[in-house]
Amino acid sequence: MPQIKVGLIGGGGIASAHIRGYREHADKIGITAVADAVEQTAADRGAELGATPYSDYRRMLEAEGLDAVDICLPHHLHRDAIVAAAEAGKHILCEKPLCLTAEEAAAVRAAVTASGVTLMCAHNQLFLPAVAKAKELLDAGTIGTVYEVRTTDSFYNDFDPTTMGWRASSSTSGGGELIDTGYHPTYLMLHLAGGSPVEATAMLSTHRLKFMEGEDSAQVMVRFDNGVVGQLVTSWAYQPAASTERFSAVGELGALHSDGTSLSWQLRSGETRTVDLEPVDTFAAEIGHFADSLLTKTRPLHTEDEGIAVLGILLAAYEGARTKTIAPVLAK
Template sequence: MPQIKVGLIGGGGIAGAHIRGYAEHADRIGITAVADAVEATAVARGDELGATAYVDYREMLASADIDAVDICLPHHLHRDAIIAAAEAGKHILCEKPLCLTADEAADVRKAVQENGVTLMCAHNQLFLPAVAKAKELLEAGTIGTVYEVRTTDSFFNDFDPSSMGWRASSRTSGGGELIDTGYHPTYLMLHLAGGSPVEATAMLSTHRLKFMEGEDSAQVLIRFDNGAVGQLVTSWAYQPAPGTERFSAVGELGSLTSDGSSLTYKLRSGETETFDLEPVDTFVAEIGHFADSLLGRTRPIHTEEEGIAVLGILLAAYEGSRTKTIAPVLQIP
């Protein structure tokens, strides 16, 4: 048996990527129970993993011998599953977004803190080697005080009305593309900017996926309390133009930029260096980090605190777009 026994909540979609991670770290952490509201999915995943299958995750929480849960549910179901797991004393790995509203975020924070469990946000792109190297350089002051951070996550998505499912509804997705794929460049920006977000605005568009209720593309501006300003582009409608960076930062001494694989910094002094980094499976790295955090009793790279900060950026961006203003990022108690 693994050292950490996990109950998987939601066996479809992104769960497959998480399962790869558990397979690579089977000596330390593994799925021993799985719950899915679709019985056929629960049974199939249970057979695949040698795990006990449930159709109700609350029953799993009450009866399964597990230490933690991995929540891979549609967005609108995250809050209730987090609270149920926390109240059952289980540690939590939760897919993005953490939840959908300020009230839900307050409920999540309260449940996690009152029950003394660890919650890790499944922000897999933080485990890109280029992101880790960029964070190292920024914290070392290589480019000095950071003035600007830019992040991009855009691709041509072939969703259609028959395949989009719950993502087509703003009620269940929480908005549109921005709170879904756009969550990735938002948490990446938070990670690199080195401050707390204070205000944001956005221009939202639906260029191509006109059957969905929310936007399929967004451009977002964010100000942080350390003075850094973030620019974010994200879309399901199109591939970015050739040469568009995955992320970049500009500071008083120079800049750094990355296509997601390599990383280059260039200083005004003329010093420059390029790092060609070995690719990793970010989901495998994410699961390994979750195991390390629980076994070592250390803080995960992103907890509910960062999850709430990312949600605050997105809610302010949506509000700024709606009111055509720059909206404050709510401080969620």
């Protein structure tokens, strides 16, 4: 048996990427039970993993001697699963977004605080080597005081009305592309900016996927309490131009930028460097980090604190777009 026994809540979609991570770290963490409302999905995943299947995760929490859960559910179901797991005393890994409203965020924080369990937000892109190296340079003051951070996550998505499922409805997704794929460049911006978000606004568009209730593209601006201004672009409608950086930061002493694989920085002193970094399976790295955090009783890279801060940015961006104003970040 693995050192850490995990119950998988939600066996479809993104669960496959998580399962790769558990297989890579099978010496310390593993899935011993799986719950999915679709009984066949639960049975199939159970057979695949050698895990006990359940059609109700609450029954799984009661019946199994689990240490933790991994929540891979549609967005609108995250809050209830987190609260149930916390009340059962289980540590939690939760896919993005953490939840959908400020009220849900308050319930999540209260449940996790009361139980004393560890909650880790599944922000896999933070485990890109280029991101880790950039964060190291920023924290070391290599480009001095940071003025601006930009992030991009756009691609041509081939969703159609028959394949989009729950993501087509704002009531189950929480909005549109911004709170889905757009969550990635938002937590990346937060990570690199190094401050707490104060205010945000957005321009939302539906360029191509017009059967969606929400937007398929967004441009967002965010101000942080340390003076950093963030800009992000995210879309399911199009591939970005070839010269578009995955992320960049500009500071008093110079700048850095990355395509997600290599990282370059240029200083006003004339120093210029580029490093090429070996790719990793970010989901496997994420699962390993979760396991290590539990085994060593150390804080994960992103907890409910960062998950709520990211949600706060997105809610303020949506409010700014709706009212054509710059909106305060309320969920922190």
